[in-house]
Amino acid sequence: MTIRHHLDEATVIAYAAGTLGEGLSIAVASHLAFCSECRADVRAAELVGGHVLVEDEQPVSNACRSATLASLDGLTIAKRPPATAMGEVPKPICNMINNVPLDQLKWKTRAPGFAVFDIPLSPGGKTKLQLIKVASGKKIPEHTHGGEELTLILRGSYSDKTGKYQRGDIADLDEDIEHQPIVDSDIDCICLIATEAPAKYRSFWARLAQPFVGV
Amino acid sequence: MALAVDLMVGRNIPSKQTGDIALLQRIAASQDRFAFADLFDAYGPRVKAFMMRKGATPEQAEDLVQEAMIAVWTKARLYVPERGGVATWIFTIARNLRIDRLRREKSNQFTDIDDYDAESLDAAQDDALSRLQEDGYVAKALAQIPVEQRELLLMSYVEDLPQSEIAMRLKIPLGTVKSRMRLAYRRMRKLLEQIS
Numbered sequence: 226m227t228i229r230h231h232l233d234e235a236t237v238i239a240y241a242a243g244t245l246g247e248g249l250s251i252a253v254a255s256h257l258a259f260c261s262e263c264r265a266d267v268r269a270a271e272l273v274g275g276h277v278l279v280e281d282e283q284p285v286s287n288a289c290r291s292a293t294l295a296s297l298d299g300l301t302i303a304k305r306p307p308a309t310a311m312g313e314v315p316k317p318i319c320n321m322i323n324n325v326p327l328d329q330l331k332w333k334t335r336a337p338g339f340a341v342f343d344i345p346l347s348p349g350g351k352t353k354l355q356l357i358k359v360a361s362g363k364k365i366p367e368h369t370h371g372g373e374e375l376t377l378i379l380r381g382s383y384s385d386k387t388g389k390y391q392r393g394d395i396a397d398l399d400e401d402i403e404h405q406p407i408v409d410s411d412i413d414c415i416c417l418i419a420t421e422a423p424a425k426y427r428s429f430w431a432r433l434a435q436p437f438v439g440v
Numbered sequence: 441m442a443l444a445v446d447l448m449v450g451r452n453i454p455s456k457q458t459g460d461i462a463l464l465q466r467i468a469a470s471q472d473r474f475a476f477a478d479l480f481d482a483y484g485p486r487v488k489a490f491m492m493r494k495g496a497t498p499e500q501a502e503d504l505v506q507e508a509m510i511a512v513w514t515k516a517r518l519y520v521p522e523r524g525g526v527a528t529w530i531f532t533i534a535r536n537l538r539i540d541r542l543r544r545e546k547s548n549q550f551t552d553i554d555d556y557d558a559e560s561l562d563a564a565q566d567d568a569l570s571r572l573q574e575d576g577y578v579a580k581a582l583a584q585i586p587v588e589q590r591e592l593l594l595m596s597y598v599e600d601l602p603q604s605e606i607a608m609r610l611k612i613p614l615g616t617v618k619s620r621m622r623l624a625y626r627r628m629r630k631l632l633e634q635i636s
Contacts, residue, residue, distance in 0.1 A: 234625040235618035239603055242596035243535040247543060268524055269629055274535060275528030276578040277597045282485035283492055289502040290480060293509050294473065302471060303514050347543040373604075399615065 228260045230387075230394035236375070237263065241270035248344075248352030251317050252375040252395070252419035258315035259393030313379065318344070318417060321354075327380065327415055330356065338363040352421045359383075359414050365406040372400065373421040381414030383407060460526035467516040480509050483527075487534050494538065494600050504541070508534045538600075581631035589624035592617060 232240075232253060239245040240253045257264050312319070313327060321344050322330065332340035338360030346354055356379075359365050365376075365383055376396040383390050385404040390396060398404070408414040460482065466475035487508045491501035511533050519529050582590060595601045595609075603621065607614040 233618070233622070235603065235621040238593070238596060238621050238625055242593075242600070243539055244596050244600055244602045246602070250539075268528075269632070270625065271524060271528050271532055272578045272632070273582065273593055273628070274531035274597050275525055276582060277594070278483075278486050278490050278531040278534065279527045280579075281489040281493065283489040283498070283501070285480075285484040285488050285505055286502060289506055290484065293480060293484070293506045294477060296506070296510060297473065297476065297513055300510065300514055302468065302516055303518065305517055399618075401615075 226259060226393055228262065228393050230390055230396060231260065232256060232263050232266065232395060233397045234266070236397050237266045237270050238273075241267050241274060246352035246373075246419075246421045247346045247350045248354035248419035249373060249375055249421055251321070251344075251354060252377050252417055254317040255315040255417060256375075256377050256393070256395040258311060258317070260395075315379075318356075321345075322356075327356070332358055336366075339366060352419060355418050355420075357416050357418055359408050359416075361408050361411055361413065363408055365408065365414070365416070373419075374398075374400070375419045376406075377417040379415045379417060381408060381410035381412045383414050383416075384409045461519075461521050464512075464516050464519050464526060467513060468519070476509075476513055479512060479526075483512070483530050484509055486527075487530065490531075490534055491538070493598050504534070504537060508537055511537065577632060577635045581628050581635070584631055585624055585627045589620050589627065592620050593624055596621075 236245070236249075236253060240250055245253065257267060314322070322342075330342045332342050334340045340358045342356040342358075344354040344356065346352060357365070361381075374396075376390075378390050378392050378394050380392060382392070383406040385406040387396070387398065387402065387404055389409070390406070396406075460479065463472075463475040463479050466472035467479075484505045487505045488498075488501045491504045492498065496504060508530065512530060515533070519526070523529075582593070585593075592606060595606050596603070601609065603617045604614055607617045610617070
């Protein structure tokens with residue numbers, strides 16, 4: 226499969242470092258299931274993590290050491306799982322929709338030719354994850370309010386001024402890019418959309434200190 | 441115990457990391473507890489420091505050390521040297537563990553990219569990765585990037601700050617944080633490619 230739209234390097238770093246919000250990192254992991262190029266990028270970014278890990282130490286108590294060694298009793302060493310061909314839905318999403326096929330999900334119609342399925346995330350997070358289904362010829366509705374947004378195409382395709390997006394492609398665009406994606410496949414276009422609300426300033430004083438950054 | 445391990449592995453190990461790879465392979469092949477104890481002594485204190493730098497108390501950090509090192513044992517057969525050094529592999533285990541702790545819910549467990557790579561492993565392309573780490577090239581490359589880029593990487597990897605929070609802390613726009621991250625990443629990769 227040829228992937229034409231990849232992750233931004235800043236997103237690769239955030240994912241590798243583990244600082245990406247839950248919904249966004251599920252979208253990244255789902256794209257990685259399609260894209261060996263971005264997998265190689267993530268591995269390179271993880272090297273920094275390996276470096277950070279080895280550069281500092283804190284003595285571990287004997288209690289912890291012996292408890293760990295004792296807990297190995299009865300633990301089996303996992304076998305390498307056989308490689309299985311990916312179905313229509315990449316594994317990180319499968320896990321969250323109980324392996325229900327896309328056509329059997331309980332889609333909620335929001336407008337003619339536009340339906341959504343909300344994927345629940347852990348409580349307390351700032352990200353949102355949704356599947357959306359948009360009919361041929363329709364516009365993909367706008368989702369963000371100036372925050373982070375990742376769109377991964379699972380079925381069909383759409384186009385906007387940044388190009389044509391097909392299965393496996395991810396749109397990882399700067400917030401300030403205005404675009405109007407239109408579904409150009411004969412079939413419905415199904416996408417995974419992860420969004421994160423823009424960061425809120427914590428205090429009035431912090432807000433005063435930074436009046437020019439879009440809030 | 442350390443002596444026994446030395447005798448078993450042999451003394452002509454070219455580098456520390458090759459030694460770590462051999463230890464993991466001995467766990468995978470024969471559930472070798474001496475090998476595990478040696479890996480624990482090398483990486484337990486590192487995982488503990490790693491977790492404490494991210495805000496864990498010493499007690500929480502030791503719980504996470506135990507969990508991470510048990511995962512090292514149970515996943516030993518999943519380690520593929522061509523994809524990176526042992527330190528990087530254990531880093532991903534520790535990172536994922538921390539994320540899963542925060543999310544709590546089982547169904548939402550962090551999916552590791554190793555799950556997808558079983559077949560598509562391009563050994564020739566990735567072969568360089570573990571060697572780069574072994575020989576300290578990652579540290580050298582990090583030392584060569586501009587300080588304001590390195591600072592952002594450390595805030596991400598060490599302090600776990602999301603990019604939006606880095607922007608707030610440094611009082612710079614998010615777009616600037618991202619463009620510095622991109623520059624840092626490209627510079628690092630270029631340096632590592634030149635070396636390898």
